Amino acid sequence: MRNIFLGIVIAFVIVFGLRYCENKKDNREILEANTALIQKELKNVGKLIVTEGSYAQVFTYNDSKDLLYGMFDARKKALVVVNAKASIAYDLSKVNTTVDETTKTVTITNIPEPELSINPNIEYYDVTQDYLNQFSASDYNKIKQRVEKSLRKKIEASELRTNAQNRLISELQKIYILTNSMGWKLEYNGKPIEEEQDLQKLKL
Template sequence: MLNRILIVIVAVVSIFLLFKFCEFKKEDDAILDYNTNLIQQQIVNVGKIVVTEGHFAEVITYKDQDDYLMGVVSFEKKAIVIVNADVTVAYDLHQMKYDIDEKNKTITITNIPKEEIKISPDIKYYDVEQSKLNPFTGDDYNKINKMVKDNLAKKIEKSSLKSNAKNRLISELSKMLILTNTMGWKLQYEGKVIENEADFNQKIKG
């Protein structure tokens, strides 16, 4: 009789513990789902276009000469070209790719899009000199446009515009870092756990 009572007690306790375990597991799964959804929403909020703008100006003297009769006669054309250009450096974070590992509470950024540089030059011509035998043509304007964009590209590389754009990118990505740290998750990029903004800075700026 006593053995039966003990068996019944053990069974009841086991059922009770199993019930509590299931309740705890459901609650834990619910919290994990909530945290995962919250992190995904934060990534969506970060997913925007980060734009840094700059302005550049330059003056170019364009010359071209056609020679005839073995250089005895020549016809020159030239112009002063004044350029004012608006330049944007943008990162489209809608294109950022990532993986979420719920089991290990880890977000891995697999791809950060490269910057997109847009140059919008306003070109004006002054002191244009040409002749009927050597007039300005579409080919000249194409050469000038290429020259302008090449010169501006060099100026952009020497300026702080791209560096400023990367700083803004890092600032946006750090919002993900703050959230993951707050919720006890890890953030990884290129095989490294990102623990602070300096880690992002090292990876992105090289």
């Protein structure tokens, strides 16, 4: 009787041990599969987001040069019309992430700075210039620098940057949805992202 009981106990231990090992193996395989899927999806998110806008500007360029100790001056003037295309890009391939299988946590460690590109088309009208003060390459470079500085300031205050940030956050939300659906956690520089609205609060 004792031998039968002992045999049952041993059989139970063996069966339980086998099932435990199988479950542990299955869980490990699921974890590895989930990790591989997350890493694959993180690479898919790594694309270039470009937000574009158009801007127009008109201003008058004036310049004068004193001659003969200020007795005379030579002037030049032009009406400058600018039509510019501007874009703000986020290169998401530069988003750095770490994947921790143990804690099932994806951590975003770096979000790239936006890249602003301005392509102005500058046209000149009503150009007048005295013989001793004519337009030169220096003037055109000065005008271009003035245009780009003015446009940059205008773009910074416009909705273009906000729209670009919204598109960036939309892409980051895909990471949150993925990790959340698989029971993983998402963090940004050690701070947990517990809901999609937390991404809106990030200082970009």
